[in-house]
Amino acid sequence: VHLVFRMIPSLVLSFGLTSTNVYPASGQMAVVVSLSSDVQDITLAELTDLYLGGTSDLGGHTVRLTEFSPKRYQFYTVALGRLPAQIDRNWIGREFRGDGGSPPKGFVDVGELLKSIAADPGAIGFVPFNEVDESVRVLSVEGFMPNQPEYQIQEGGAS
Amino acid sequence: MKHTRTGAWLVTALWLSGMVAPASGQQTSIRGFADVTFRVSDDDAENSSFQLGQYDLFFSSRLGEGWRFLAETVFEYDGGSFIVDVERVQIHYAVAPGISLVAGKQHTPIGYWNTEYHHGSLLQPTIQRPSMYLFEDEGGVLPIHTMGLGISGRGIGKQSLKFDVLLGNGIGSSPVEDNNGDKSVTVSVSSRLHSSARVGVSAYTTAVTAGVAAPDGHEVEENFRQSILGPTVVYDGRRLEMRAEYLRIWNGTDARTTATNALYAYLGIRSGRLVTYGRFDRIASELGDLYFENDESNQYVVGARWDASALSVLKFEFQTTVSDLRGTTRRMVGQVAVSF
Numbered sequence: 001v002h003l004v005f006r007m008i009p010s011l012v013l014s015f016g017l018t019s020t021n022v023y024p025a026s027g028q029m030a031v032v033v034s035l036s037s038d039v040q041d042i043t044l045a046e047l048t049d050l051y052l053g054g055t056s057d058l059g060g061h062t063v064r065l066t067e068f069s070p071k072r073y074q075f076y077t078v079a080l081g082r083l084p085a086q087i088d089r090n091w092i093g094r095e096f097r098g099d100g101g102s103p104p105k106g107f108v109d110v111g112e113l114l115k116s117i118a119a120d121p122g123a124i125g126f127v128p129f130n131e132v133d134e135s136v137r138v139l140s141v142e143g144f145m146p147n148q149p150e151y152q153i154q155e156g157g158a159s
Numbered sequence: 160m161k162h163t164r165t166g167a168w169l170v171t172a173l174w175l176s177g178m179v180a181p182a183s184g185q186q187t188s189i190r191g192f193a194d195v196t197f198r199v200s201d202d203d204a205e206n207s208s209f210q211l212g213q214y215d216l217f218f219s220s221r222l223g224e225g226w227r228f229l230a231e232t233v234f235e236y237d238g239g240s241f242i243v244d245v246e247r248v249q250i251h252y253a254v255a256p257g258i259s260l261v262a263g264k265q266h267t268p269i270g271y272w273n274t275e276y277h278h279g280s281l282l283q284p285t286i287q288r289p290s291m292y293l294f295e296d297e298g299g300v301l302p303i304h305t306m307g308l309g310i311s312g313r314g315i316g317k318q319s320l321k322f323d324v325l326l327g328n329g330i331g332s333s334p335v336e337d338n339n340g341d342k343s344v345t346v347s348v349s350s351r352l353h354s355s356a357r358v359g360v361s362a363y364t365t366a367v368t369a370g371v372a373a374p375d376g377h378e379v380e381e382n383f384r385q386s387i388l389g390p391t392v393v394y395d396g397r398r399l400e401m402r403a404e405y406l407r408i409w410n411g412t413d414a415r416t417t418a419t420n421a422l423y424a425y426l427g428i429r430s431g432r433l434v435t436y437g438r439f440d441r442i443a444s445e446l447g448d449l450y451f452e453n454d455e456s457n458q459y460v461v462g463a464r465w466d467a468s469a470l471s472v473l474k475f476e477f478q479t480t481v482s483d484l485r486g487t488t489r490r491m492v493g494q495v496a497v498s499f
Contacts, residue, residue, distance in 0.1 A: 045354035054319050054354065056257070081397030083432065088469030092498055093282050095190070095219060097274065098229050098251060098261075099313050 027155040028129040028146035029075050032114070032136040036121040037061070041140040044152065048080045050124065051087060053094050053101040061122030065104035068113055068127045071155075072106070075126045079141075079153045126153075187220040194280035194496035201489045211236060212494070215246075215278045227251040227259075233278050237296070244296075245334070246278055246304065258312045261325075264334050267305040268323035268347040269361045270404045271391040272423075280496035284400065286474050287492075289423035290440040290458050291406060298374050300408065300421060300442060300451060301387070302363065305343060306334045319351040321359070330385065331371030341366035355396045363387040367410075367450065375452045383412045383449045389421075400427040400434070410449045419444040419451050427464070434464040456482040471497045 031047065033039050039059040049055050056063050067075070076084050091103035107113035110131045117123040118135040129146040132138055144150040194212035198205070212235075219229040231247040249263040266273050272292045276283035293299030307327020312320060328336075329343040342365075349359025364386040371379045389406035405422040420443050427436035440458040444451040462476030478490045 049319070049354045054314060054351065055317075056314055062256075083466070085432070085466050085469040089282065089466075092190070092469065093275070093279075095188070096217060096231075096277060096279055096282065098219065098227065098249065100227075100257075101314075 028151055029071060029079065029126050029153045029155065030129040030132050030146045031079075031124065031126050031139045031141055031153070032117055032132060033058070033124050033139060034118050034121045035135070035137050037123075037137065039124075039139060040137075041143060043142055044079060047141070048082075051076070051080055051104065052090050053099065053103075056101055058122050058124055061120075064120055064123045065102070066113055066116060066123060066125035067104040067106050068110060068125065069106040069108050071126065071128060074155045075153065078155070079126070185220060185222055187218065190217045190219075191215060191499045192217070192279040192281055192496070193499070194494055196286065196492060196494040198493075199491045205488075205490075212280055212496070213278050217279075225253040227253075231278060254310075257315045258310065260308070261311050262308045264304060264306045265309070265325070267302050267327075267343075267363065268309075268311070268325060268345055269301060269363050269387060270347075270389065270406060271349070271357075271359065271393055271402060272404065273301070273303060274323075274347075279498065280494065281470070281472055281498045284402075284425060284427055284434070284436060284464065285438055285460060285462060286476050286494045287478075289404075289425075289438065290442050290456065291404070291421035291423060295374075300374050300419070301406070302330050302343065302365070305345065306332070307342070309345075319357075320348070321350070321357075322346075322348040329365030330367050338371065339366055339368045349391065355394055357391075357393045359391040359393075361387075361389065361391070373450050373452075377452075379450060381412065381449065383410050385410050385450065398429050400429065400436075401425065408451075410451070412449070415447070417445040417448040419448060432466045434466070435462070436464065437461050452484065454482055454484045456480065456485075470499065471495070 031042060037059050050058065050063055051065060072084050076082055076087050080087070094101055107116065110127050113125055113127060114133060114136050117125050138146060141151065141153055144152070192213070192215040196210040196212055198210060199207040214234040216232045217229070219227070221227055229247065229249050233244040233246050234241055235244060245264065247263070247265055249261055249265050251259045251261050253259045266277055268274050272289060291300060292303070294303050305325055305327035307325050309323055309325030312322045314321070323345065325345040327343045327345070329339065329341060331338045343363065345361065345363045347359065347361035349357050351357050364384065367379060367383050367385050369379055369381050373379055386409045387406050389404065392403045394401040403424040408419040408421060409416055411417065420441070423438060423440040425436065425438040427434045438460040441456070443455040444453055446453045459479045460476050462474060465473040467473060474494045474496070476492045478492060480488045
């Protein structure tokens with residue numbers, strides 16, 4: 001099932017298909033990891049925890065957070081329910097407390113971001129679903145893939 | 160601990176040292192915090208005033224495999240001139256993932272607020288610390304700083320367990336010498352309930368020697384032991400933020416023991432960049448306490464915070480303090496706080 005789900009974005013990208021079973025791909029933000037990561041699904045609570053530095057583990061690897069900077073407002077407000085300023089201040093606080101961890105590294109180029117994630121089993125990031133390629137794995141969030149109507153990380157949507 | 164202007168040169172030299180090429184593998188960052196406050200009071204003894212708050216310089220440095228250093232130095236106006244206050248100097252060595260040995264001067268890991276916000280006004284949700292967490296030089300009732308050696312854990316396991324065990328110089332000591340042979344012991348542990356909520360408990364004990372200055376300035380007349388115990392609850396949701404802490408402080412000898420209750424509860428509701436909030440503080444000590452003056456003090460705070468950016472915040476509050484000893488004081492306070 002996961003293999004099928006992983007193939008769907010590629011199929012949509014390759015053939016421009018949107019069948020009755022596939023939700024329109026624009027507006028969804030896909031959470032992606034390396035193909036060498038064992039992680040397949042993530043909850044919004046786990047995403048929040050990762051991006052606030054509450055945990056440093058992602059599938060048995062030390063997490064490396066990344067962000068697609070042009071969409072950080074959309075991702076943080078919808079997926080985490082927090083403003084980017086809150087996320088940034090949280091990381092200032094973590095540094096101030098000596099809590100460790102590194103804040104998300106920003107990318108403005110999707111290709112560079114996907115390349116960075118693909119090379120690291122501990123990396124995680126978010127990109128527009130319609131810009132994902134086959135070099136990374138798209139995670140289901142709360143059990144749903146971005147091409148399903150129940151998927152919660154959509155621009156302008158409330159989770 | 161207060162130092163003279165000589166200390167300012169030392170800090171400046173340290174700051175400049177961070178600007179030169181670091182040693183191989185070293186990563187040093189410098190951050191600062193500052194705030195300006197305006198206050199109006201109905202107390203005739205308090206003029207309406209603009210106040211320069213704490214000008215706080217923070218250094219952190221990764222020194223190589225497992226080693227980290229951080230320091231926090233505050234410049235503040237006190238007694239007619241600016242003084243330098245070395246608030247934290249900590250050397251960390253990671254002994255395992257998430258677990259470090261920590262040596263140096265640190266904020267005593269009692270409760271949540273004291274080790275969460277330190278001296279950065281930008282980070283704390285209200286203009287001032289809760290009454291129970293006021294700094295020692297502001298008449299605070301707790302040992303806010305401790306010089307010592309400890310072990311700390313952060314983000315351990317699925318429950319993101321956090322713990323501190325700290326052995327240090329006790330109340331009345333200096334960063335270079337303890338004033339008695341006993342060492343203070345602080346133990347703190349907290350665990351996540353879920354991604355937005357955390358609960359914890361902390362305990363502290365130390366021997367206090369006769370002659371030490373109490374928070375109200377009087378000299379302690381006899382040796383006694385102070386012990387502190389209390390729980391913490393923190394919630395940081397998408398719209399709701401809440402903190403509640405309670406500490407019971409026992410000061411006692413073999414012959415008698417008195418107890419002081421200190422607590423605060425904070426509730427904030429976020430709507431975009433705006434957070435409206437309220438906070439209730441209370442400190443109540445018993446008659447005949449060996450260390451605290453006999454008082455019952457309640458503070459009520461209602462305010463709003465505008466998160467202008469990650470690095471700047473505006474806060475406005477109405478504060479009412481009701482004290483058995485000092486009567487009732489009402490204040491309007493505004494603050495702009497930044498990090499740079």
